[in-house]
Amino acid sequence: MFRTEEMDINMGPQHPSTHGVLRLKLTLDGEEVAEMRPVIGYLHRGVEKLSEHRTYPMIEPLTDRLDYVAAISENLGYCGAVEKLMGLVVPPRAQYIRVILAELQRIASHLLWLGTHALDLGAMTVFFYTFREREMILDLFEAFCGARLTYNSMRIGGLYEDVPAGWTGRVRQFIDIFPSREKEYEDLLTVNRIWLGRTRGVGILKPEDAVALGASGPTLRGSGVDYDVRRAQPYSSYEQFEFEVPVGRNGDTYDRYIVRMEEMRQSCGIVRQALDRLPEGEVRAKVPKYIKPPTGEVYHVVESPRGEQGFYIVHKSGEMPYRMRFRSPSFVNLQALPLMCKGLLIADIVAVIGSIDIVLGDVDR
Amino acid sequence: MDQTGLIQSILIPAAQILVILMVLPLLIAYLQLVERKVLGFMQVRLAPRRVGWHGLLQPIADAVKLLIKEDTIPEKSDRFLFTLAPIVTVIPALTALAVIPFASESFTLFGYTVRPFITDINIALVFLLSISSLGIYGIILGGWASNSKYSLLGALRSSAQMISYEVPLGFAVVGVMMLTGTASMVGIVNAQKEAGVWYVLPQILGFFCYFIAAVAETNRVPFDLPEAEAELVAGFHTEYSGMKFALFFLAEYTNMIVVSSIATILFFGGWLRPFPNASGLDFLENGWLVLGPLVAGAFLGWLVDQRLGGGLRLMFAGGIAGTALGVLIARSDVMGLASWHMPAVSGMFWFSLKVSFFLFLYIWFRGTYPRYRYDQLMALGWKWLIPLSILNVIGTGLAIVIAG
Numbered sequence: 082m083f084r085t086e087e088m089d090i091n092m093g094p095q096h097p098s099t100h101g102v103l104r105l106k107l108t109l110d111g112e113e114v115a116e117m118r119p120v121i122g123y124l125h126r127g128v129e130k131l132s133e134h135r136t137y138p139m140i141e142p143l144t145d146r147l148d149y150v151a152a153i154s155e156n157l158g159y160c161g162a163v164e165k166l167m168g169l170v171v172p173p174r175a176q177y178i179r180v181i182l183a184e185l186q187r188i189a190s191h192l193l194w195l196g197t198h199a200l201d202l203g204a205m206t207v208f209f210y211t212f213r214e215r216e217m218i219l220d221l222f223e224a225f226c227g228a229r230l231t232y233n234s235m236r237i238g239g240l241y242e243d244v245p246a247g248w249t250g251r252v253r254q255f256i257d258i259f260p261s262r263e264k265e266y267e268d269l270l271t272v273n274r275i276w277l278g279r280t281r282g283v284g285i286l287k288p289e290d291a292v293a294l295g296a297s298g299p300t301l302r303g304s305g306v307d308y309d310v311r312r313a314q315p316y317s318s319y320e321q322f323e324f325e326v327p328v329g330r331n332g333d334t335y336d337r338y339i340v341r342m343e344e345m346r347q348s349c350g351i352v353r354q355a356l357d358r359l360p361e362g363e364v365r366a367k368v369p370k371y372i373k374p375p376t377g378e379v380y381h382v383v384e385s386p387r388g389e390q391g392f393y394i395v396h397k398s399g400e401m402p403y404r405m406r407f408r409s410p411s412f413v414n415l416q417a418l419p420l421m422c423k424g425l426l427i428a429d430i431v432a433v434i435g436s437i438d439i440v441l442g443d444v445d446r
Numbered sequence: 447m448d449q450t451g452l453i454q455s456i457l458i459p460a461a462q463i464l465v466i467l468m469v470l471p472l473l474i475a476y477l478q479l480v481e482r483k484v485l486g487f488m489q490v491r492l493a494p495r496r497v498g499w500h501g502l503l504q505p506i507a508d509a510v511k512l513l514i515k516e517d518t519i520p521e522k523s524d525r526f527l528f529t530l531a532p533i534v535t536v537i538p539a540l541t542a543l544a545v546i547p548f549a550s551e552s553f554t555l556f557g558y559t560v561r562p563f564i565t566d567i568n569i570a571l572v573f574l575l576s577i578s579s580l581g582i583y584g585i586i587l588g589g590w591a592s593n594s595k596y597s598l599l600g601a602l603r604s605s606a607q608m609i610s611y612e613v614p615l616g617f618a619v620v621g622v623m624m625l626t627g628t629a630s631m632v633g634i635v636n637a638q639k640e641a642g643v644w645y646v647l648p649q650i651l652g653f654f655c656y657f658i659a660a661v662a663e664t665n666r667v668p669f670d671l672p673e674a675e676a677e678l679v680a681g682f683h684t685e686y687s688g689m690k691f692a693l694f695f696l697a698e699y700t701n702m703i704v705v706s707s708i709a710t711i712l713f714f715g716g717w718l719r720p721f722p723n724a725s726g727l728d729f730l731e732n733g734w735l736v737l738g739p740l741v742a743g744a745f746l747g748w749l750v751d752q753r754l755g756g757g758l759r760l761m762f763a764g765g766i767a768g769t770a771l772g773v774l775i776a777r778s779d780v781m782g783l784a785s786w787h788m789p790a791v792s793g794m795f796w797f798s799l800k801v802s803f804f805l806f807l808y809i810w811f812r813g814t815y816p817r818y819r820y821d822q823l824m825a826l827g828w829k830w831l832i833p834l835s836i837l838n839v840i841g842t843g844l845a846i847v848i849a850g
Contacts, residue, residue, distance in 0.1 A: 090595050112599070112820055203667060203817025209489035275668055275816045427599070428671075428819045 087115055092430070094123045100197065100434060101441030103415075112426045117419045121412075124445040132405035137163050137237060137372045140405070145231035147407060148443035150193055153186040153222075154385035156235045161316055162381035162392035163237045166374040175239035175364040176318040181252060181355045182225070182234060183317070183383075184348040188259070189218040190386035191341050195266060198338070198435035202279050207266055214262050217255050224248055237372055239365030249356055256349050256356075263345060271342070280335035284421040284433035287332060291417065298388025299340045300414045300437050304332035310384035317383075321358075322351050334436040341438075373400055387411050387438055411443040453558060462564050466543055474699040475505030481809045488813040509692075517688035520593060527591035532686070532693035535584025538577045539700040545570040546707045547631050549717040549793025562790045563632075571629040574708060575616055578663070581697060582608045588694070589682035600681025603671045603820060610827040611662040617835035618656035621649045621842040622712045635716035642723040646713040649842070653713045655835040657804075660705035662827065664698065666808055668815035669823060706804035707797075714800050717793030736772035737799070743768025 093104040102123035108116040128147060132140045144155040157179055164171060171179075196211035219229045224245055226234040234240070270276045286296070291304040301308060309326040311319045327343035329336025378395040388410030395404040414437045421433050479494065479501065486493025494501030519528055547563035554560070567573060582605050589601020622645055623629055626637040638645055646653050662669040671681075683694045710716055747764025754760075818826070 088595060090599075112603075199816065203670070204815065205485075206489050206813050209491055213490055269814070270816075273816065275818055275822075278822050279816055279819055426820060428817075 094120075100439060103434070103439065103441055103444070105430070107427070107430075109427060112428075114422055114425055114427060114430060117422050117430070119415060119418055121415070121441075121444050124441045126446070128446045129405050129407060132402055134401060136400040137374070137402070140402075141235070141237075142231065142233045144407075145233055146442060147409065147446060148385060148387065148390070148411065148440045149230060150440050151186050151190040151386045152230065152232050153182045153234055154190075154383060154390060156232065157183050157317065158381060158383035158385070158390045158392050160235045160237050161383060162379055162394055163372070163374065165381050166377060166379040166394055166396060167237075167372070168375075169238050169366050169368065171239050171317070171366055172363045173318065173360040174243075174362045175366075177355045177359050178240060178244060178364065179235065179317050180319065180322070181352050182222075184351045184355075185218050185221060185252070185255075187348045187386045188345050189215050191345050192218075194341065194386075194435070194438045195338075198432075198438075199266075199270060201431040201435045202276070204270065204273075204276070207269055210262070210265055210269075214259060217258075221248070221252060221255065224251070236365060236368075238368035239363070241365075243364045249359065252352065253356055256352050259349055260346065263342065267342065270338075277335065279428075279432055280338060280436070281333055282331070283334045283425065283429050284436060285331060285333045286417055286421050290420060291332065294417050294420070295413045296388070296417050297410050297413065298384070298386070298438075299337050299344065300388060300410075300417065302327065303329040303337035303340045303436075305329055305336075310382050310389055314382060316381070322354050324351050334432050337436045371400055382408070385410060387440065387443065388414060407446055409443040409446060411437075411439040411441075412446075415439050415444055450558075458558060458560055459564055462560075463544075466564070467540070470540070470543070470700065470703075471509070471696060472505075474696060474703075475509055477699060477703075477805060478508070479505045480805075481812070484806070484809045485813050488810075512688060512692040515688040517690060518685075520685050522593045523685065524591040524593070527587050528685075529690070531584045531588030531591060532690045532697075533584070534587060535581050536693045536697040536700070538580040538584075539697040539704065542574055542577050542704045543700070545573055545631060546704065547635070547711070547716065548797050549790045550632060550635065551789035551793065553788065553790040562794060566630055566632045568628065568630045568633075570631045571619055571623060571634075571708075571712075574704070575612070575619070578701065578704065579608070579612050581701065584694075584697070585682050588686065592682075592685040594685050597682050597684045600684070604665060604682055607665070607669065607671060607823060607827075608663060610824060611659045611831070614655050614827060614831035614835040615659040615663055617832065617839055618652045618659060619708075619712055620835075620839050621652040624839070624842050624846060625649070631711050631716070635711055635718060638715045639718055639722050642721075644713060644715040644718075648845075649713060649838070651834060651838045651841070653709070655831050655838060656713070657709055657807075659827075659831055659835075660709065661808065661811065662823070664701045664705055664808075666698075666702065667812040668818050670817060671820055671823060702805060702808055703801065706801045706808075709804055710797060710800040716800075717797040719792070719796050735775055736769060737795075739768035739772040739775070740765050741768070743771070 088109045090107045090109055091104060092107055094102040104120040104123065106118045106120060107114055126146070128143050131143060135143070141156060141159055144159040145152040147155050163169075192211040192215040196208035196215075199205075199207035199211075222232060222234070223229050225248060226232050226241075228234075286300065286304045288304045288306050291301050291306060296304075297308070297310075305328050307326055307328050310316075311324075312326060324347045325343075327340045327347070329340050374396045376397055378393070380391060380393045382389050382391045384390070389408065390410055391408030393404075393406040393408065394402050397403040418433065418437065421437075422430050425433070482504075483493045483501070494504040497503040497507045519525055544564045545567060547566060549562040552559045552561045585604045585608075586601050589597040589599075589604070592598070622634060625641075625645060625648065626634050628634060628637070634645075665671075683691055686694060715722065744761050744765035747760035747762070748758065750764075751758055751760045
């Protein structure tokens with residue numbers, strides 16, 4: 082008498098909660114997701130190919146556009162890779178300022194994630210609170226390098242300039258305020274019954290699956306795997322800082338949320354340590370005017386807010402790379418999405434997408 | 447029937463209907479402004495400020511925009527049903543207002559006696575429950591006729607949700623009907639006056655069941671699944687624009703006002719002032735004498751606060767000073783203000799104050815809560831609210847029997 086059918090539905094590429102131009106082909110059985118296929122490539126700009134026709138300093142602005150929510154982490158990773166290739170030693174003051182910038186960027190990126198994640202789940206107010214604090218960080222970046230989104234803030238061998246006068250004081254002010262502000266978000270969400278209901282047990286990623294898929298960052302640590310590039314392969318003098326790497330237990334959306342909230346606190350601690358021990362001196366190593374690295378190849382990873390951000394450069398001759406390859410954490414983490422969403426409801430999908438925190442510029446490159 | 451009787455029985459209700467139909471959209475437009483302002487305050491931002499002083503003309507601008515906007519109808523939609531749906535939604539919502547009493551005492555206007563409500567029927571409560579469930583048809587029709595998958599999913603969610611929450615909503619008000627023995631709105635409030643207590647105290651469980659179900663029934667946060675913008679774009683009204691969209695909007699806000707009014711009447715004594723039988727508080731009969739200065743003082747303080755850029759100290763100070771002034775005026779009867787007595791005005795004042803409180807709760811929820819998931823919403827309705835509301839009915843029955 083009755084005939085039931087599965088319904089195909091296209092979520093995206095223009096949809097309010099796919100965080101950019103991700104497209105999901107969903108097969109729905111009622112409200113339940115029977116099958117999901119992510120379709121990517123809507124934001125492909127060919128950054129890797131473009132890099133082959135640019136000199137090394139000209140590539141850095143391109144890296145800003147990869148993960149545009151955390152451009153400083155990309156700058157840091159790219160400059161680190163070229164420095165590794167050339168065997169440059171960055172002055173300690175520049176390394177410390179890079180750490181301060183990268184950790185502030187991590188907080189700013191996590192704030193954007195928290196705001197949009199909560200907005201996806203219907204909690205509107207958190208979004209405005211997090212943007213209030215993100216704005217403070219962006220002001221700091223603007224004071225440092227004049228830009229608010231695509232910073233192009235570093236140079237191969239260090240920084241373009243030292244920080245402006247009074248800047249460290251402003252950073253310290255922000256670090257002092259921030260923990261109380263973070264408590265405001267937690268008051269609204271962490272023990273909220275509806276929030277718990279929407280995130281606990283939703284989108285579980287088992288540790289073995291996470292490792293097998295190559296997930297990294299909070300997506301991996303939420304599943305309980307204790308791996309952080311900053312500690313496993315320290316760069317930019319991260320080995321001199323004390324910080325904890327928070328891990329989750331169940332690998333669900335709630336654990337990834339808790340991990341990121343704790344990471345913001347740890348980032349505050351790292352920035353405070355860096356400010357306390359900030360060395361004096363130069364901010365840029367002696368770098369030749371034309372950057373011509375020796376022939377060879379290099380792979381350098383940094384812990385971006387989204388996970389393991391890798392840069393692979395093959396250099397043959399001249400001023401341009403022969404081959405450039407980015408390992409983007411968003412792209413790899415996105416592969417876990419169909420696994421996590423199997424059998425969930427359509428409302429859970431937005432929760433899970435939010436919890437792996439993808440940036441489409443980073444996925445499509 | 448003589449001429450006066452004709453006017454009394456036909457023309458006056460018609461005029462009342464006209465007044466409600468004219469005032470209500472304006473009221474809702476400004477309710478929307480209040481919502482945006484309150485949300486703005488909660489969300490550390492300014493809310494509309496451009497059109498008029500502090501955005502006071504924004505609702506007019508919005509209404510004009512909706513009126514002159516292109517009214518698109520999707521090519522593959524069912525044109526007839528697509529047009530019918532907003533009408534089917536808005537008519538029951540407006541009809542419900544016919545039996546809501548804003549005050550009890552009639553007043554004289556141009557020599558005719560006018561009651562402050564359109565009609566008082568003895569099955570008003572049942573009428574309200576049945577008429578409000580008709581609104582679902584419009585939503586289902588709209589979602590289906592749009593011929594869009596998102597709209598369809600939104601409509602399905604909406605209908606399932608509204609049907610589930612009708613049940614606890616109905617059971618929750620049964621307790622009040624048992625206490626009063628009447629379903630007439632006026633009768634229920636008068637019974638509260640005789641009992642000397644608002645029914646929210648004996649019926650606290652019923653009130654909570656009612657209010658949660660009412661929020662769900664009106665599809666508002668945290669139960670706004672049918673129009674969950676993060677999942678279903680805009681739910682059942684994804685494809686609607688212009689005046690048709692405005693009608694859905696009007697219906698949603700009218701429903702909010704109606705369920706808030708019912709909550710006020712059933713559980714919070716309708717137009718009665720607090721402690722209706724305590725003669726020591728008679729000065730509250732002219733409640734606006736106290737609350738007017740309170741609000742004015744608080745508002746002035748807030749304005750100065752805004753200029754100074756500091757916290758809200760002056761707002762509280764202004765409120766307290768205003769209250770003191772108001773109590774002083776009311777007690778010492780300055781200029782005979784307190785003895786000027788008009789029950790209908792006083793009743794409407796208290797009634798709208800209580801309704802405003804519930805509307806504020808709606809906005810507060812919207813600023814605070816995330817959204818429920820579909821299955822969690824159903825679980826809450828069927829596993830918690832329905833058993834609790836039935837328990838409330840049984841408990842009330844037992845109490846009545848024991849008390850004799």
